Amino acid sequence: MxxxxxxxxxxxxxxxxxxxxxxxxxxxxDSRFTTGPHAVRTDGVAVVTAPDVITYRGLQVDVxxxxxxxKPVFVxxxxxxxxxxxxxxxRRLEVTxxxxxxxxxxxxxxxxxxxxxAPTALDWWIADSAGLGGASxxxxxxxxxxxxxILAVGASDLSGLRVTFAYGVRGGFGLGLGALLVGLxxxxxxxxxxxxxxxxxxxxxxxxxxxxxGAQELGEEVEVVEEEVYVFVDEHGVEHEITAEEAARLQERxxxxxxxxxxxxxxxxxxxxxxxxxxxxxxxxxxxxVAIATETGTGTGAGExxxxxxVYVFVDExxxxxxxxxxxxxxxxxxxDEHVDDAPADDGRRxx
Amino acid sequence: xxxxxxxVVLLLACVLALTSCTVPRPRDDRPASTVPIDRAxxxxxxSRYDQVREAAAKLLDPKPxxxxxxxxxxxxxxxxxxxxxxLSRGVGSDGTSDQVERLAVPRFTGYPLWFVVEVRDQAxxxxxxxxxxxxxxxxxxxxxxxxxxxxxxxxxxxxxxxxAALTVDPRSATGMSMSPQQAADRYAAALEDPxxxxxxxxxxxxxxxxxxxxxxRNASLDGVRFGQTWKAxxxxxxxxxxxxxxxxxxxxxxxxxxxxxxxxxxxxxxxSPQKALLESGVSSSGRLRxxxxxxxxxxxxxxxxxxxxQYGGVVEAEGP
Numbered sequence: 001m002x003x004x005x006x007x008x009x010x011x012x013x014x015x016x017x018x019x020x021x022x023x024x025x026x027x028x029x030d031s032r033f034t035t036g037p038h039a040v041r042t043d044g045v046a047v048v049t050a051p052d053v054i055t056y057r058g059l060q061v062d063v064x065x066x067x068x069x070x071k072p073v074f075v076x077x078x079x080x081x082x083x084x085x086x087x088x089x090x091r092r093l094e095v096t097x098x099x100x101x102x103x104x105x106x107x108x109x110x111x112x113x114x115x116x117x118a119p120t121a122l123d124w125w126i127a128d129s130a131g132l133g134g135a136s137x138x139x140x141x142x143x144x145x146x147x148x149x150i151l152a153v154g155a156s157d158l159s160g161l162r163v164t165f166a167y168g169v170r171g172g173f174g175l176g177l178g179a180l181l182v183g184l185x186x187x188x189x190x191x192x193x194x195x196x197x198x199x200x201x202x203x204x205x206x207x208x209x210x211x212x213x214g215a216q217e218l219g220e221e222v223e224v225v226e227e228e229v230y231v232f233v234d235e236h237g238v239e240h241e242i243t244a245e246e247a248a249r250l251q252e253r254x255x256x257x258x259x260x261x262x263x264x265x266x267x268x269x270x271x272x273x274x275x276x277x278x279x280x281x282x283x284x285x286x287x288x289x290v291a292i293a294t295e296t297g298t299g300t301g302a303g304e305x306x307x308x309x310x311v312y313v314f315v316d317e318x319x320x321x322x323x324x325x326x327x328x329x330x331x332x333x334x335x336x337d338e339h340v341d342d343a344p345a346d347d348g349r350r351x352x
Numbered sequence: 353x354x355x356x357x358x359x360v361v362l363l364l365a366c367v368l369a370l371t372s373c374t375v376p377r378p379r380d381d382r383p384a385s386t387v388p389i390d391r392a393x394x395x396x397x398x399s400r401y402d403q404v405r406e407a408a409a410k411l412l413d414p415k416p417x418x419x420x421x422x423x424x425x426x427x428x429x430x431x432x433x434x435x436x437x438x439l440s441r442g443v444g445s446d447g448t449s450d451q452v453e454r455l456a457v458p459r460f461t462g463y464p465l466w467f468v469v470e471v472r473d474q475a476x477x478x479x480x481x482x483x484x485x486x487x488x489x490x491x492x493x494x495x496x497x498x499x500x501x502x503x504x505x506x507x508x509x510x511x512x513x514x515x516a517a518l519t520v521d522p523r524s525a526t527g528m529s530m531s532p533q534q535a536a537d538r539y540a541a542a543l544e545d546p547x548x549x550x551x552x553x554x555x556x557x558x559x560x561x562x563x564x565x566x567x568x569r570n571a572s573l574d575g576v577r578f579g580q581t582w583k584a585x586x587x588x589x590x591x592x593x594x595x596x597x598x599x600x601x602x603x604x605x606x607x608x609x610x611x612x613x614x615x616x617x618x619x620x621x622x623x624s625p626q627k628a629l630l631e632s633g634v635s636s637s638g639r640l641r642x643x644x645x646x647x648x649x650x651x652x653x654x655x656x657x658x659x660x661x662q663y664g665g666v667v668e669a670e671g672p
Contacts, residue, residue: 055381081386
């Protein structure tokens with residue numbers, strides 16, 4: 001499940017990181033994209049955006065308007081209903097479309113040559129500023145339809161108007177940086193998921209990871225396979241894992257070595273009843289210590305049981321044992337030719 | 353996903369959510385509209401109104417009122433200031449102790465803009481249900497209606513959408529027994545002639561009873577031919593109530609006319625507005641013009657309209 005999420009996480013992370021980087025590059029450290037100054041040709045008293053020109057909200061907008069010879073000028077952002085009513089009867093240059101960075105379409109609207117009232121006396125501007133030779137506003141576009149108006153104050157006009165426009169997101173550079181880091185983090189997380197769990201995370205509580213960590217997937221259910229393991233314990237108390245075939249052979253030998261059931265030995269266990277000391281093949285870990293003892297004790301006495309294979313060993317001067325074949329025996333001097341029956345009951349090995 | 357990574361993912365999700373909140377997005381494409389004022393703005397409007405009213409009351413000069421009042425309210429208050437001047441008595445300041453009880457601001461797609469505020473005047477022991485209107489973008493907020501209700505009167509709940517009060521087209525009777533304009537017209541008709549058919553469609557409330565009582569008293573004067581006419585002005589302010597009805601602000605014009613036989617003179621008590629305007633009374637013919645602003649509640653369904661508040665007075669006099 002987690003691995004299935006890995007690639008989408010990487011892709012989404014990279015996309016977010018790219019978007020963040022793009023925002024950082026476009027906006028720059030001041031979080032704004034600035035264009036201008038642009039000349040706006042008009043000799044009227046008002047330049048205003050049409051109702052549907054400003055369609056974004058949450059955008060940080062900075063507008064600087066400049067007029068020559070220190071003429072008084074006003075710039076304001078207001079609800080479209082207010083601005084349209086205010087300028088409805090006034091001759092104005094209406095911005096009918098705007099596309100970033102600065103593609104503007106305008107239309108002349110007829111009307112009275114003067115404003116119906118001083119813009120500075122109105123209380124419904126969302127942001128406004130007035131000044132001699134220039135004025136600027138800096139505001140965030142609200143979630144209501146708004147229009148921008150550049151107005152001449154007093155008896156002046158807007159000839160020679162130049163507009164510098166900047167827009168961005170407050171703290172946009174930081175947001176871009178954040179998006180970059182978040183995206184990279186997501187991508188990294190995806191890669192980690194893709195690689196699978198680390199050794200450090202695989203603990204004794206999840207033994208299946210150790211067995212087949214590469215094939216397991218995080219979150220998947222593990223099928224538990226029960227496995228029978230056959231073990232015999234030699235006379236030194238050391239456990240040896242044996243195969244099922246070896247266990248079967250061993251059981252056959254035990255059966256052959258068992259005393260005649262017709263003359264039961266009171267000291268021997270009842271072979272028909274489960275005996276904790278007899279080999280129990282259905283037991284995953286049958287206790288074979290008695291069986292081994294019986295085997296070693298009987299030696300070759302049982303005709304059906306083949307004699308154990310003789311292993312010849314050469315011990316070098318360092319005490320290290322080396323197994324040698326019967327053909328190679330001629331090259332060695334026999335140090336001990338004791339018969340297997342007399343040898344210590346281990347696994348039938350002879351030293352050479 | 354391991355438990356260890358869950359907090360990290362949660363943190364990233366929160367960061368993304370917060371980031372997306374600040375990202376500029378296109379606005380919805382609804383037509384341009386405005387909810388023209390908020391509570392803070394209303395407080396400013398009321399404060400400015402109180403200041404101007406206070407200044408006018410001190411000087412008994414109604415002229416400053418023209419900067420904060422308009423229409424019937426200005427006419428009524430100018431008349432009351434005129435009467436107060438002639439009678440050398442003060443007028444109520446109408447404001448400083450007011451407490452805003454309720455505010456209803458509709459959404460508009462164009463001018464005029466208006467809102468309704470209910471303020472409690474503890475001194476006068478009345479609630480004023482005031483309508484402030486801005487006729488154009490260059491106008492200030494003017495008080496255009498101010499019917500008063502007794503403190504025990506509870507206005508019907510108003511219907512809202514997206515935090516803005518809903519208005520009712522004065523000519524629409526949807527969900528009601530009649531439209532706001534019809535209610536005003538029929539109310540005027542019922543006041544003028546209680547036996548008119550329109551009178552049966554209007555609730556017989558206290559205002560009707562008072563007006564009929566005053567008219568009967570004037571008509572009972574010997575040697576005087578008394579006539580009274582009522583007329584409703586155009587309704588422009590109506591709010592939708594929660595029950596599907598309407599709360600209507602209507603202005604009714606009342607004209608009392610007197611034709612007096614020779615040798616007889618009609619006079620009024622010394623402290624009455626009529627006495628102030630017609631100092632020597634009416635000796636041949638005379639005419640008094642009143643304006644009454646009434647607050648009409650039209651219930652949803654088939655209920656009959658009734659007046660729950662009024663504010664009025666004499667605004668003009670012709671005599672003798």
